[in-house]
Amino acid sequence: MAQTISPFIRSPFTDITGGLVSHQLLDRCAKQEMAFMDCLEAYGLDRGLKKCQALFEDFHECQTYCKQLKRFTAMRRERDRQIACGKLCNDNKYVSPRIDSY
Incomplete structure (x- = not known):
């Protein structure tokens, strides 16, 4: 599991540049990261890594598309x-799903 990065000395500079290591600047994973960080804040780092495992997995999937x-x-x-078995042939090989099938 990923370790969170915490600055040794906190200053306005660390607050400004803190967004560079996170997904909060207009990223698609911002909501998942925020939920995970809120959970970590509520339980603390040690217990939060176990209690917030599902939120971390959602965030990791958003990042990596695994x-x-x-x-x-x-x-x-x-x-x-x-195709190799012969079930799909000719025009049926690469037919896209219907538009409303999702």
Whole structure:
């Protein structure tokens, strides 16, 4: 699990540059990071790492897209398997889903 970075001496300079190491400056993961940091603040660092594990996993997924990439590769592998078996052929090989199927 990632360790949080805390400045040794706190000053206005550290407050200004603190956003450089976080996702709070107009980033797509800002809400997940804020929820995780609020949870850490409520429980403290030691207990918070255990209690806030689900929030950390959500934040990590937002940063890295690990689960989304695994899901994409599994779907691509299944499509390639069906093409190799002959279930999908000709025009049906690369048909996109219907627009309203999501």
